[in-house]
Amino acid sequence: MSTTYDVIIVGAGIVGCACAHQCSQAGLKVLILDQGPVGGQSTGAGMGHIVTMDDSPDQLALTHYARRLWLELAEDLPAHVEFQRCGTLWVAADAEELDAVKRKVSVYQSAGSKAQVLDARTLHEEEPHLNPAMLGGLLIPEDAVLYPPNAARYLVDRARSFGAELRTGVAVRQIGDKGSVTLGDGSSVEAGLILNAAGCGAPALTPHVPVRPRKGHLVVTHRYPGFVRHQMIELGYLKSAHSVSSDSVAFNVQPRATGQILIGSSRQYGDDSQTIHHGLLSRMMAQACHYMPEIGALSVTRTWVGFRPATPDKRPLIGPSLVSDKVWLATGHEGLGIATSLATGRLVADMIVGRTPEIPIAPYSPARVTQENVVHE
Amino acid sequence: MSDTTKHFDIVIVGAGPAGMAAAVAASQSHRSVAVIESNPWTGGQLWRRPDAAATPRAGRHWHARFKACKAHLITEASVGDSIAPGHLLVETPASAFNLFYDRLIMAVGAREQFMPFPGWTLPNVFGAGGLQLLAKSGWPLQGKRVVVAGSGPLLLAVGAQLRKRGARVLCIAEQTSLKHLVRFGLTLPRLGPSKLWQALVCQSQLLGVPYRTGYWPIQAHGTDRLEGVTLRRANGATWNVTCDMLGCAFGMVPNLELARLLGCDIEQGTVRVDTWQKTSVNQVYCAGEPTGVGGMDRALIEGQIAGYAVTDQPDKARALFGPRQKTHDFTRVLNQGFALRDELRTLTTPDTIVCRCEDVTAAQLACCDDFRTARLYTRCGMGPCQGRNCSTATHTLYGWETEFSRPPVTPIRVRSLVDLSVEKE
Numbered sequence: 111m112s113t114t115y116d117v118i119i120v121g122a123g124i125v126g127c128a129c130a131h132q133c134s135q136a137g138l139k140v141l142i143l144d145q146g147p148v149g150g151q152s153t154g155a156g157m158g159h160i161v162t163m164d165d166s167p168d169q170l171a172l173t174h175y176a177r178r179l180w181l182e183l184a185e186d187l188p189a190h191v192e193f194q195r196c197g198t199l200w201v202a203a204d205a206e207e208l209d210a211v212k213r214k215v216s217v218y219q220s221a222g223s224k225a226q227v228l229d230a231r232t233l234h235e236e237e238p239h240l241n242p243a244m245l246g247g248l249l250i251p252e253d254a255v256l257y258p259p260n261a262a263r264y265l266v267d268r269a270r271s272f273g274a275e276l277r278t279g280v281a282v283r284q285i286g287d288k289g290s291v292t293l294g295d296g297s298s299v300e301a302g303l304i305l306n307a308a309g310c311g312a313p314a315l316t317p318h319v320p321v322r323p324r325k326g327h328l329v330v331t332h333r334y335p336g337f338v339r340h341q342m343i344e345l346g347y348l349k350s351a352h353s354v355s356s357d358s359v360a361f362n363v364q365p366r367a368t369g370q371i372l373i374g375s376s377r378q379y380g381d382d383s384q385t386i387h388h389g390l391l392s393r394m395m396a397q398a399c400h401y402m403p404e405i406g407a408l409s410v411t412r413t414w415v416g417f418r419p420a421t422p423d424k425r426p427l428i429g430p431s432l433v434s435d436k437v438w439l440a441t442g443h444e445g446l447g448i449a450t451s452l453a454t455g456r457l458v459a460d461m462i463v464g465r466t467p468e469i470p471i472a473p474y475s476p477a478r479v480t481q482e483n484v485v486h487e
Numbered sequence: 488m489s490d491t492t493k494h495f496d497i498v499i500v501g502a503g504p505a506g507m508a509a510a511v512a513a514s515q516s517h518r519s520v521a522v523i524e525s526n527p528w529t530g531g532q533l534w535r536r537p538d539a540a541a542t543p544r545a546g547r548h549w550h551a552r553f554k555a556c557k558a559h560l561i562t563e564a565s566v567g568d569s570i571a572p573g574h575l576l577v578e579t580p581a582s583a584f585n586l587f588y589d590r591l592i593m594a595v596g597a598r599e600q601f602m603p604f605p606g607w608t609l610p611n612v613f614g615a616g617g618l619q620l621l622a623k624s625g626w627p628l629q630g631k632r633v634v635v636a637g638s639g640p641l642l643l644a645v646g647a648q649l650r651k652r653g654a655r656v657l658c659i660a661e662q663t664s665l666k667h668l669v670r671f672g673l674t675l676p677r678l679g680p681s682k683l684w685q686a687l688v689c690q691s692q693l694l695g696v697p698y699r700t701g702y703w704p705i706q707a708h709g710t711d712r713l714e715g716v717t718l719r720r721a722n723g724a725t726w727n728v729t730c731d732m733l734g735c736a737f738g739m740v741p742n743l744e745l746a747r748l749l750g751c752d753i754e755q756g757t758v759r760v761d762t763w764q765k766t767s768v769n770q771v772y773c774a775g776e777p778t779g780v781g782g783m784d785r786a787l788i789e790g791q792i793a794g795y796a797v798t799d800q801p802d803k804a805r806a807l808f809g810p811r812q813k814t815h816d817f818t819r820v821l822n823q824g825f826a827l828r829d830e831l832r833t834l835t836t837p838d839t840i841v842c843r844c845e846d847v848t849a850a851q852l853a854c855c856d857d858f859r860t861a862r863l864y865t866r867c868g869m870g871p872c873q874g875r876n877c878s879t880a881t882h883t884l885y886g887w888e889t890e891f892s893r894p895p896v897t898p899i900r901v902r903s904l905v906d907l908s909v910e911k912e
């Protein structure tokens with residue numbers, strides 16, 4: 111049978127689904143494959159914070175663009191995606207972090223994002239359960255939260271409405287340089303282009319993909335509506351998330367539409383097991399109790415771990431791979447894959463059909479990763 | 488450190504008949520023994536009461552033996568998580584502690600199985616056991632019109648209890664057919680716990696409670712609370728009963744969360760154990776309902792065997808193998824006699840709620856292939872009951888398996904997770 115697909119997307123996580131949506135909407139004939147169900151890996155384990163971040167200008171450009179796309183889509187999202195524009199509140203615990211707030215507010219504003227400095231009084235009005243010792247914060251009011259697996263399902267359903275084909279429970283054993291995939295049963299399917307969006311599974315299919323799983327723990331509580339109003343993150347997170355070598359925890363809480371509270375977060379390399387690391391979990395909960403003492407009394411119903419597909423320079427890999435111009439990548443989004451999925455999908459489609467992307471794409475080009483700097487710190 | 492860390496040679500989780508018997512047996516050795524019970528009272532499903540003297544004779548007997556044995560009892564303490572082999576996290580109302588053991592006996596019992604049918608989430612529809620608890624706690628039942636429906640011998644016990652508290656028990660609707668029941672009743676005298684069954688039937692008859700076999704509930708009616716229930720028979724006939732309360736239970740299902748978390752093999756919905764009650768995991772034993780729902784006698788015997796086995800008293804354990812076999816035969820008959828009829832699997836309509844914690848309907852579950860995708864897309868099983876009810880319901884309705892358990896075993900405070908020590912002592 112001759113090739114009927116323009117693009118085969120390997121991986122129906124949120125990134126693959128967003129790419130399928132954009133590609134099929136752009137008129138391409140898409141097949142999307144996943145070994146498991148839609149959104150069953152990182153996407154099902156993650157927190158769903160649609161956040162703009164300013165670690166680097168590239169990161170700010172990508173996250174800001176992506177958030178705009180989410181806000182444009184918000185109206186269409188069905189209720190089960192649980193999209194809520196609750197805003198991000200970055201909490202400053204000391205004078206140094208309070209200084210960072212003042213610097214950051216102008217960075218956000220110059221990128222076109224609303225941002226507001228909160229003094230201690232306003233901070234505690236916004237979030238009455240925060241530790242009274244907290245000094246202030248930075249509010250990014252347009253940030254949002256959603257429920258990732260249902261967002262992925264929504265995107266893939268949109269893709270199907272544009273003619274995309276979805277096959278779940280189909281493992282890809284190999285991606286061929288000339289534009290083919292070999293499936294678990296030995297059969298192969300061809301396409302003009304193969305997009306590897308397999309998340310943490312991407313390196314097993316394409317050589318020289320410097321993605322490594324970065325483990326994270328999450329905890330969810332019973333329902334306590336109103337206990338937390340914004341997604342809150344400590345500004346110390348910037349320090350801890352940057353250290354790639356050691357395990358770290360940070361205060362990071364999210365109000366769910368159901369009234370439940372998600373409590374994170376931890377970052378760990380070199381532990382690929384599904385087991386809970388109780389030492390880290392304990393530190394993570396201690397951090398939450400430090401920022402919100404009353405959180406200690408809340409009841410936990412579930413704890414789990416997930417893996418973020420991480421790259422050495424903390425930027426995703428979007429575009430043609432080093433292997434062949436018929437094998438493309440859309441992976442390596444680490445802790446921002448939910449947030450930046452829509453932008454990734456748009457950029458991939460732009461590049462394939464030759465539209466001018468709205469933001470520079472060079473920073474995410476897989477070509478930046480030559481053999482030498484593949485090593486993680 | 489000492490108040491947040493305890494160590495015992497033998498730790499028994501659960502102070503029902505199985506756990507109490509295990510403690511009595513294990514105490515006949517020089518090992519240190521602790522019993523952890525989440526309730527304020529010992530005795531489990533059957534004998535749990537503020538006043539142990541008020542329990543039936545067997546209950547009094549075992550409570551006395553348990554009291555006299557040297558086992559250290561910690562009540563209002565729930566095993567919340569397994570940190571590592573030999574290390575549990577236990578939560579009490581005030582705090583949490585790390586509990587280290589050399590050998591563990593799980594005697595955590597079973598729970599009622601609910602089946603979703605239209606209207607089952609209306610106020611005043613209860614689990615049969617829940618209704619019994621209401622009765623025990625002095626809830627005003629005088630003159631209340633009550634229907635008890637579902638399956639299993641417990642319906643009779645509950646019906647009798649309600650009757651004693653002055654409720655008008657309009658009927659006990661047992662889904663199993665008379666044919667099945669007769670077979671069950673006929674085989675019974677050859678087996679151990681026959682007296683119990685006869686006593687139950689006699690008692691409910693003496694109290695004038697009609698016992699209808701081959702009837703099952705298909706719909707509970709009412710707008711903001713229960714007003715009546717429709718029962719159906721195998722020949723298709725239906726019967727509307729106006730009532731104030733409905734107690735439903737479709738048998739018992741083992742509590743497997745702790746066993747799953749510890750990695751024990753589960754076979755056909757029960758914990759797999761060898762002749763010494765040892766599970767597939769080293770140093771971990773199991774007794775009572777989790778190995779098979781078979782009543783008090785089974786729980787008592789298995790508990791003792793496990794208690795002897797973990798303290799290296801094999802001869803005493805071996806002496807109980809014969810009696811245990813009888814209770815296993817009884818379990819088999821019980822399961823056959825009260826097997827759920829297929830009609831119960833088709834009672835839901837698209838808008839019937841299946842997971843009541845998260846308000847997930849049958850229609851929403853139609854897009855899911857298994858319990859995992861249901862959890863992922865609908866949050867079925869993600870609520871406060873941690874999937875205890877809907878995992879069994881969806882197993883019965885759709886054949887879905889729950890392959891693993893995520894910690895904690897029971898909901899646990901954030902603070903308790905902070906308190907856990909990770910270094911072994």
Ligand SMILES: Cc1cc2nc3c(=O)[nH]c(=O)nc-3n(C[C@H](O)[C@H](O)[C@H](O)COP(=O)(O)OP(=O)(O)OC[C@H]3O[C@@H](n4cnc5c(N)ncnc54)[C@H](O)[C@@H]3O)c2cc1C
Nearest residue numbers: 121123125145153156159282309311326416446447448449
């Ligand atoms: C604890 C935690 C919290 C997080 N919080 C956030 C957050 O708040 N905001 C945010 O933006 N991001 C967050 N993330 C990160 C986010 O979850 C990921 O970046 C994102 O889900 C990545 O999506 P993906 O589609 O690339 O990967 P995945 O969701 O893993 O999808 C890849 C898919 O490929 C499939 N696959 C792999 N190999 C094969 C193969 N050989 N054949 C067929 N299929 C294959 C897999 O089954 C999988 O479904 C968090 C992550 C974790 C772990």
Ligand SMILES: Cc1cc2nc3c(=O)[nH]c(=O)nc-3n(C[C@H](O)[C@H](O)[C@H](O)COP(=O)(O)OP(=O)(O)OC[C@H]3O[C@@H](n4cnc5c(N)ncnc54)[C@H](O)[C@@H]3O)c2cc1C
Nearest residue numbers: 501503504505525531532533566595596775776782783786
């Ligand atoms: C209403 C009713 C009437 C019955 N009538 C009869 C009868 O007349 N005759 C008969 O033979 N059988 C009867 N049964 C069945 C009988 O109760 C059981 O067979 C018996 O109680 C099983 O004993 P067990 O020790 O295995 O479990 P259980 O009695 O259920 O005891 C388990 C104990 O473990 C505790 N536990 C569970 N998880 C944890 C945890 N994580 N941490 C700490 N503690 C925990 C529980 O609180 C409970 O006390 C009846 C049952 C019910 C519900």
